[in-house]
Amino acid sequence: MSNYIVSTSPHFQSTSSTKTIMLDVIIALIPATIAMIVLYGIYPLFLMVLCVGSAVFGEWIYNVITKKPQSVGDLSAVVTGMILALNLPPVVPFYVPIVGGLFSIIIVKMLFGGIGKNFANPAITGRIFLMLCWTGIMTTFVVPNGFVEGTKSFFQHAVNINLGAVDGLTSATPLASVKASVESGAAPLAGYAMVSGWSTGNAYLDMFLGIIGGSAGEICSLAILVGGLYLVVRKVIDWKIPAIYIASTVIFTALFFCKSEYCGEYVYTYLFGGGLLFGAFFMATDYATSPKSTIAVVIYALLLGLLTVVFRKYSTMNEGVSFAILLMNIATPLLEKIAPKAFGTPKKTFKKIFAKKAKPEAEGGKNG
Amino acid sequence: MSNSKNNVWQQKGKIISNGLLTSNPTFRLVLGMCPTLAVTTSAFSGLGMGLAATVVLVCSNALVSLLRKVIPDKVRIPAFVLIIATFVSLLQMLLQKFIPTLYSMLGVYLPLIVVNCIILARAEAFASVNKVSDSILDGLGMGLGFTLALTLLGFIREFIGSGTIFMGSIGATEFGLTLGKLPEYSMSLFVLPAGGFLTLGLVMAAFNAIYSAAEKKKKEKMEAIAAQIEEAKKEAEDFAKLDAELAAANEAQVNTEENKAENEEVAK
Numbered sequence: 001m002s003n004y005i006v007s008t009s010p011h012f013q014s015t016s017s018t019k020t021i022m023l024d025v026i027i028a029l030i031p032a033t034i035a036m037i038v039l040y041g042i043y044p045l046f047l048m049v050l051c052v053g054s055a056v057f058g059e060w061i062y063n064v065i066t067k068k069p070q071s072v073g074d075l076s077a078v079v080t081g082m083i084l085a086l087n088l089p090p091v092v093p094f095y096v097p098i099v100g101g102l103f104s105i106i107i108v109k110m111l112f113g114g115i116g117k118n119f120a121n122p123a124i125t126g127r128i129f130l131m132l133c134w135t136g137i138m139t140t141f142v143v144p145n146g147f148v149e150g151t152k153s154f155f156q157h158a159v160n161i162n163l164g165a166v167d168g169l170t171s172a173t174p175l176a177s178v179k180a181s182v183e184s185g186a187a188p189l190a191g192y193a194m195v196s197g198w199s200t201g202n203a204y205l206d207m208f209l210g211i212i213g214g215s216a217g218e219i220c221s222l223a224i225l226v227g228g229l230y231l232v233v234r235k236v237i238d239w240k241i242p243a244i245y246i247a248s249t250v251i252f253t254a255l256f257f258c259k260s261e262y263c264g265e266y267v268y269t270y271l272f273g274g275g276l277l278f279g280a281f282f283m284a285t286d287y288a289t290s291p292k293s294t295i296a297v298v299i300y301a302l303l304l305g306l307l308t309v310v311f312r313k314y315s316t317m318n319e320g321v322s323f324a325i326l327l328m329n330i331a332t333p334l335l336e337k338i339a340p341k342a343f344g345t346p347k348k349t350f351k352k353i354f355a356k357k358a359k360p361e362a363e364g365g366k367n368g
Numbered sequence: 369m370s371n372s373k374n375n376v377w378q379q380k381g382k383i384i385s386n387g388l389l390t391s392n393p394t395f396r397l398v399l400g401m402c403p404t405l406a407v408t409t410s411a412f413s414g415l416g417m418g419l420a421a422t423v424v425l426v427c428s429n430a431l432v433s434l435l436r437k438v439i440p441d442k443v444r445i446p447a448f449v450l451i452i453a454t455f456v457s458l459l460q461m462l463l464q465k466f467i468p469t470l471y472s473m474l475g476v477y478l479p480l481i482v483v484n485c486i487i488l489a490r491a492e493a494f495a496s497v498n499k500v501s502d503s504i505l506d507g508l509g510m511g512l513g514f515t516l517a518l519t520l521l522g523f524i525r526e527f528i529g530s531g532t533i534f535m536g537s538i539g540a541t542e543f544g545l546t547l548g549k550l551p552e553y554s555m556s557l558f559v560l561p562a563g564g565f566l567t568l569g570l571v572m573a574a575f576n577a578i579y580s581a582a583e584k585k586k587k588e589k590m591e592a593i594a595a596q597i598e599e600a601k602k603e604a605e606d607f608a609k610l611d612a613e614l615a616a617a618n619e620a621q622v623n624t625e626e627n628k629a630e631n632e633e634v635a636k
Contacts, residue, residue, distance in 0.1 A: 129557060133558075161553065
């Protein structure tokens with residue numbers, strides 16, 4: 001028996017590793033990817049390949065240059081590339097995903113110490129970086145006109161930086177029309193022209209199925225819900241974050257627009273018309289950048305919802321999910337400080353707090 | 369005589385290179401970050417800011433050094449600030465008269481040179497304890513180091529952020545390069561504050577990496593020379609030992625020969 005060594009706890013074993021978790025995330029992203037291909041054709045898939053390729057290449061070359069152990073095998077760079085590609089508009093010049101992938105991995109992830117040490121979600125920071133670099137390109141969305149049409153026409157625009165000049169190609173997003181209606185006081189979807197051809201004729205159903213203008217992978221709420229539920233069922237992500245985030249967005253939207261007669265429409269558009277679901281399931285739940293303890297998670301998700309609504313309603317941009325997540329990522333270390341007290345810690349009462357304050361006086365100049 | 373003269377020049381050179389490289393105010397001391405981040409949206413404004421700070425730095429260093437024995441220790445900081453503020457006001461008026469474009473470009477950061485920590489730090493750390501000539505050189509070195517850093521940052525940010533090289537104007541003459549259609553493809557983040565932080569961090573990392581690599585090489589070279597000297601010393605010692613042994617052996621031989629001769633004599 002003396003051959004057995006007893007190590008310290010925990011003793012349980014699990015087959016899950018970074019690689020299996022990342023594989024689960026990739027599987028969960030597949031429905032959104034399929035929806036993207038069905039709606040836009042092959043071109044966004046080509047962008048996704050560029051994104052994933054540059055992200056993986058970035059991690060590989062960084063490890064080679066700095067002589068660190070190779071970490072490409074854990075597939076996290078693949079996930080970052082995929083999420084970034086799904087965040088991009090469906091038609092952007094080919095160099096945009098390359099720059100984005102390299103920035104996400106090298107600057108945001110590897111320079112801060114690699115996986116698990118990044119202060120912010122690499123994909124979302126990459127998206128914001130691209131957004132601020134090429135604002136025009138990153139806020140121009142094309143009409144989802146189906147696999148065949150998209151494959152035929154979008155490759156012609158592989159280097160076009162001014163899509164708006166092409167007739168009938170670009171489409172307004174539901175959030176843009178909501179923004180306009182916030183100022184004018186009209187119905188949120190009054191200014192929104194439904195996408196011709198593929199449209200079901202019902203703006204609400206269109207929004208749910210993703211037949212609207214928007215980022216390549218964020219528009220099809222159905223596909224994202226399928227992928228997100230898969231992650232929740234597999235227990236890869238903490239269900240509390242997306243649930244509370246979505247709920248708080250709904251509540252705060254209702255609160256902010258409670259005076260408007262179109263309150264319900266606002267809530268529905270904010271819920272399914274932008275990147276909220278995708279952000280809630282795939283980006284706000286990143287392990288390294290979201291808090292762990294229950295109370296911190298609740299505050300994190302509540303503030304995410306509040307910030308999203310505030311940005312969407314009051315800022316100059318139509319979309320606020322990515323900025324909200326980035327800000328809360330940065331606040332995460334602070335939230336982690338709200339740790340549960342050790343068992344047996346005496347409760348603080350007013351009496352004791354005052355007693356503590358009085359103590360140094362009583363001890364006199366001992367410390368001073 | 370010439371040797372000591374060389375030494376003096378070496379010392380003066382060291383004071384200047386100290387400001388340019390060894391303790392470059394931006395990349396090594398990390399001082400004066402406010403203008404560094406705010407003004408470097410173009411190479412021209414970076415250069416202008418750097419030169420303006422250099423002029424103030426040289427003048428204030430000279431005056432502080434001149435008055436270093438007069439200023440009472442307790443009120444030295446207010447005295448320094450007063451001296452610096454005088455020169456900044458002068459410079460501000462001169463720029464407003466002669467290069468109004470630069471004056472409006474630098475905006476609030478021109479009067480803010482008064483509280484630039486590089487200038488106050490050099491007054492406190494160097495000028496108040498050194499000779500006038502050395503203080504002027506230190507101001508020049510530090511100022512040029514600051515200018516170099518700001519121009520470099522401005523150049524990078526301008527090139528990536530707006531696709532131009534050294535755009536600017538003095539009076540009616542405009543200069544600078546626009547590279548074809550590049551401005552259309554430029555990454556505008558780099559002229560925003562976030563791009564400033566990003567560029568500063570990356571350039572600072574590169575500067576320090578190159579610097580420490582050079583330092584390491586220098587150290588290795590010195591160590592190699594030291595090792596050579598040590599070896600030579602050892603060899604010399606060995607030779608000395610050998611010599612001593614040889615001499616001893618010779619003596620011993622002579623002795624034995626003498627002994628032999630003596631023995632032979634005795635035998636006879």
